[in-house]
Amino acid sequence: MFNSVIVIDDEASIRTAVEQWLSLSGFNVQLFARAEDCLSQLPKHFPGVIISDVRMPGMGGLQLLERLQADDPDLPVILLTGHGDVPMAVEAMRNGAYDFLEKPFTPQHLMGSLRRALEKRQLVLENRRLHEQADLKSRLEGTLLGMSQGLQLLRRQVLDLASLPVNVLIRGETGSGKERVARCLHDFGPRAAKPFVALNCAAIPEALFEAELFGHESGAFTGAQGKRVGKLEYANGGTVFLDEIESMPLAQQAKLLRVIQEQKLERLGANQSINVDLRIIAATKPDLLEEARAGRFREDLAYRLNVAELRLAPLRERREDIPLLFDHFARAAADRLGRAAPPLSGAQLAQLLAHDWPGNVRELANAAERHALGLGSPGTAVAPAGQSLSEQMEAFEAQCLRAALRQHGGAISTVMEALQLPRRTLNEKMQRHGLSRDDFTGR
Known part of the structure; x- marks a missing residue:
């Protein structure tokens, strides 16, 4: 919940008055008499607003603002100023302060500025969270392939x-x-x-x-x-x-x-x-x-x-991941050797999909490395026991569709031309295999 406020002022009477106003309005208030103490205890990605006096012993509000801006330029800081400090506060706003309030100020004026600042902070942190999630998802997709x-x-x-x-x-x-x-x-x-x-x-x-x-x-x-x-x-x-x-x-x-x-x-x-x-x-x-x-x-x-x-x-339950994994392992092995991985023929790919892979990804990685070294063919695999020809064909068809969609970035018209399929047939096959063009457009 975005209702956290830190108040920094060396005058105890102002700290007490502001705390009373904010607490009665449902805010979670933390008080400091010194800016240095606030900095030492401020958590990363603080989900709230800093309210600070400009003139204080030791580190003043402007120095505090500079330090906070260096760590998190999006953290809202509201400055409390005396009459003679207004030009200084205006300059501070140009340097990143969210607002300034001239003493004495009314509770209503403080509440209005504070609520706007908290709304901005909530949007900033939510946007950061979404970006971090997208980054983690992208990194994980490159680690757990499939x-x-x-x-x-x-x-x-x-x-x-x-x-x-x-x-x-x-x-x-x-x-x-x-x-x-x-x-x-x-x-x-x-x-x-x-x-x-x-x-x-x-x-x-x-x-x-x-x-x-x-x-x-x-x-x-x-x-x-x-x-x-x-x-x-x-x-x-x-x-x-x-x-x-x-x-x-x-x-x-x-x-x-x-x-x-x-x-x-x-x-x-x-x-x-x-x-x-x-x-x-x-x-x-x-x-x-x-x-x-x-x-x-x-x-x-x-x-x-x-x-x-x-x-x-097990790999036999997710055969559509086999070509992607095999290609990844073969390329990695070839890169280590400074050579190009030999391409897979259609027959070899079909046999990869038909094999039962009792050793799962470890066995597949070994086969891909041998293929990259030219020491063995992945086509020596045999079809899994109990899997019908139609099931093998379905797996192969799904992979062909996926490879074409990936190669052409989800462009349906280009995929239709490459696979020589009418649009209705392509749509039906994609639906049957749970494929969506959006998964391949990079959006």
Whole structure:
């Protein structure tokens, strides 16, 4: 709610009077006697207005305005002036002040100026938010590649969850990109500047698990020379990604649960708790609740981890993303080698779409790299078991339409000519495959 006002004046009587007027009108008022104190406590993107006297001991209103303008030129500043300061205040408005009020001023005059300033501030911050969202969406589209409905839904979910302080469980098959999604949840959220620590629970020997996660003190066990900070402590303020969480030993599950509940941990061999601020993102192939019913996983930990769940569809369920991903991986491999990636023939593309890709994106990336190196053909794939010829044809048709729309920027008449289709037929096919020209016009 945009009703925040900061009032800075060295005269206590003026501060008190302005606070009473504004508080009675529903404003959230914060008072300062010194401009320096306001600057030290002012939050970034402050959703309100600054009201400041011009003449004060130390930093005056004009100096404050200059500092605020340097950090946020759109932050409205209303200056309070004495009679002799009016020319100075007019000059300040030319330099970015929103308004000035000559003392003594009436509550009505103050309210009118303040409400207009708050309306302007609300519009500015909403516009910034929309631009930031568009920028994040564009960056995420370049990181989680794909045009399928499943990928579009996943990107929306990642953007929604990235800013929320909740633990997330990612479900998906081997090679489906679980760590990449976890990294996006970290990079597109408020913890991005802090550490992202990834651990594969299946790759850590059980005997070393506790020391790896929680660290140890010197002499905690045979061979423990010196103090060691564990992965959880190292990630303080950031994100811990625990892949294959179902492989975590039961004894360590109990200790992890305590860390999640209390945001505290103890190094192995220590008696003192250490406060930590962590976000846990876990990944698993099996259903953790089924694992819990089988006695292989703690049910209470499963619920703590699964505050929000993301499901990554296997590649065979989003075949329309295969050509885009293959092209991306092939180009990346070719760029590393300083050579051009060989083009795909129509037959090779059809076989790419027909293959089941049991290794998912990881297998596809390997095939694309081999193709770029000239070491193998992607056309060696075989059609997936249980998929009919008509289903394979539908997937291929959808990709051809998408490629033409992308190539011609959504220009329907050009796409009709390129694919030699009448407009009605093209419209019907686009509708059947959930395609819209607006998705390819760059708008």
